[in-house]
Amino acid sequence: MAIKAQVLYEFIAEAGNNELSVREGETITILNQNVGGGWIEAQNSSGNVGLVPEDYIEVNSSTHSAPPAQAVGSYDAYNSEPAAHTQGTNGGGAWPATAWSGNDHGNSSGNCDYSGQQQTPTYQQQGSLEDDEWDDESDDGRSAGGYGHAEEGGTAQRGGTLHPSMKISLNKFSFSKTPNPEVFLIGQSPNKGKESLPIYMGEVGPVWLYPQVPLDCVVADPKKGTKMYGLKSYIEYQVTPNTTNRAVNHRYKHFDWLYERLLEKFGSAVPIPCLPDKQITGRFDDDFIKMRMERLQGWMSRMCRHPVVCESDVFQLFINYKDERDWKVGKRKAEKDEVMGPMIFFTVEPEAPDLDPIEVEQKCEMYSRFTKTMDDGVKDLLNVGNLHWKRCTGPLQKEYQKIGKAFQNLSSVFTTSGYTGESALTDALTATGRTYEEIAEIVASQPKQDLHFLLETNNEYKGLLGCFPDTIGVHKAAIDKWKEADRLVAMNKITPQEKVTMAKRLSTMSYSLQAEMNHFHSNRIYDYNRVMRLYLERQVTFYETIAEKLRQALSQYQEL
Template identity: 65%
Template sequence: MHVFTYACLVSTQAQVLYDFAAEPGNNELSIREGETITITNQNIGGGWIEAKNSKGEVGLVPEDYIEVSAEDDEWDEEWDDVKSSGGYAESEAGEGGAINRGGAHGSSMKIALNNGEVGPVWAYPDYQLDCVVADPKKGSKLYGLKSYIEYQVTPTTTNKPVNHRYKHFDWLYERLLEKFGSAIPIPCLPDKQVAGRFEDEFIKMRMERLQGWMTRMCRHPVISSSEVFQLFLSYKDEKDWKMGKRKAEKDETVGVMVFSTIEPEGLPDLDLIEVEQKCEQFNRFTRAMDDGVKDLLTIGNEHWKRCTGPLPKEYQRIGKAFQNLSSVFTSSGYEGEAALTDALTAAGKTYEEIAQMVAEQPKKDLHFLMETNNEYKGLLGCFPDTVGVHKAAIEKVKEADKLVAAGKITPSDKTTMSKRASTMSYSLQAEMNHFHSNRIYDYNRVMQQYLEQQVKFYEMIAEKLRHAHSRFTTM
């Protein structure tokens, strides 16, 4: 329980998140949003704590209606506020806190897997979910003792923004990893970072990466329709969010259990050899792509360094050399020098401008190429684990005959295991097909963007030089 955790650490003061009107005769205390209260007893239980307001009035308030500092610390690991509360939280599950999110699969709902043109595919929704991560705002709690950045996340479905801090994204990541990690590679979030995390440049970069991560999650039919993801994108209010969080953390259909919810509709069971072959094929491909992506990143990094380091310096020196020569020429005292020296100075300045352009260009093109490849590097890094789960299942099926012979499992158990392995293989195929179609889309888009910006860059240089050229007189 976060109240307890922090009471002794920092302060027993808390801020009121929502209005609460005390029911008369219940020993309750009315509180108003934004008010600061002092906690006098956090060991009441049942979701209540005892607090004192600024007027000195004491009474019980709902624990969820207030907040102390547990969530202020962006890098702390202290957020399993429910789990640490022991036997308490259970009581709320039935209280109607979690909204029934329309169209979302609950943990017990089936994940459809169809036979598409390219083989097994996930069931894609008619409408592709997306969201915008924007408007990072600095907030503070505990009277400025703790600061954080809050991002506005607006799903295209509702167009209603919700606010989330990095730690909420991280919470979502952990839930998705736990629940779907065996079947779907869940890419890591952009790195945590302590130093400089309030600097504009960093905030912008993190926002961009969170946007990339969210877009990828939105695009995934299984993830985007999951209850936890829907909660994250469209919780109604703080209470709804807290309820939903607790529910998600109690979800038991996680790990390999997720395969039990996958239904390969109209797909025949695969035999072991086919399963193994598919698995090996994907393994080879993802490893080869991982190498290719890392290679491109290495080269991209070197190119970035050259483009922002020695290359613009050289153009600048060329520019300076022209301008220097121009000023020497000016000192000649010779008549009719001005046309040349003016043109030479202009040419020199042009090269200085080019230096500037060269240095700034990577942010306009190479950056996105690198970001996309970085995303894929992260995504590809998840595949060995996903593939590992499949390999383990295959090994189990291989052992099944012995186990049946030894009387340790029934032939029916063996059939179930084979069926499960087949389902896993189908879902891996569906996942690979999802991966491929996204990859084709992403690389098409990023290459187009990269080349478009490169074209503009070289055209602009040519234009600048054409202008510089025109200043020299033909004799």
């Protein structure tokens, strides 16, 4: 019996990608459920055949009692179970970044949506996926892990409605509560090998150990590739580190995998900013590819500037793998890493004496207040900047055009008077009208010249600041555990020596948080100084250009 399915959301196929356009509510026939990567092959009511996202359809129970097959390689990254359809976006030494911080869609998204809410994984050990399964995952964001928060109030739940042109966040993972710091406070030290995160006392307080040669990477040269015998397409980028000047190739889902590994390993100690968000349609458009590459560049630059991240084995693998075998072996090793989540604090080695837990709590509260206040300020600037951009490309541009048109209309009226001595005036009026029309175009194009970089920097910091509540939350949870120490000793649940160990390890966590905040503040000062200088320099050029055009218009009028 043919398997029938109901289309839940309208899907517009992209040319040359063997996709099939379907309408919401349409009944289609499933021809092949085992295509993989979150896709099925289907035939619509017109007889056309092509690929449709599996999550866009629901199999009719009357024609097929078994649940639809999960796409090959579609796994929840933290428990290796088939993903449910759930609804789901620096400091120390401040080094120059090569770009500002878009997306070839990955196999499984750890993205944030810039809502200021960083999601924290459960830190369960990920099962090692077979490479073939991992490589077969969809590279266009339509993995079978379900869809995320629909932007602008849309919904992507089963049976819901979704506007076809609306972008949706394709977050796959279901993150849970703040990781339990007990595994560090009173747990046994894991086999950490040679891993070590030294913390030194600098002029501003605790700081991470920075590499002698600052690391940077260039993300460039996007190329379109195919898989599944040409059925599916993807974009691949070249990543070139300054330490080797040897390029390695990565698709977006590889960046996504790196993000997951970094978040799972370092997220309790280091805020890992989100990757640029995904979108369903237009992923091969030149403008989108350019935007994604720019934002991936910004993300990589920020990771390169972090001394903990850039020196980690998983990050070095990503930028320096030698061949396919080296990549796969390194990937499996990273996925089996035992030093994850709060366990990362076992590798932190501060050179300073232990801190008083009360001092630890005070510093934690101070950092929490600052990051929350800065987050509010960044969001406010983004709102104002986006509104100004809309005004420049909308009402303000039209107002200058109207003024220019009014001057030219007045000039046309004057020419009908028949008076021979006013040609110089009418010519000047016409030129003034054209000047205002030119100013209208300059005003409309200016946000791309200066406001773009300011907003991109703030978007980066909005995502980064959204990570801090959970990172600080781990430290607050540790403080709460330490406060329970006396009661736990009285109940014979821990020994007095374990209480002492808890205080010592809480001090280690505090040094880690202080080093991270000092890194953040140093980079914050560098980034905002740089972007504000650029913004104001280009604003000066903008107004000087307008002033020069107005001077030229003025020069055409005679002094009487």
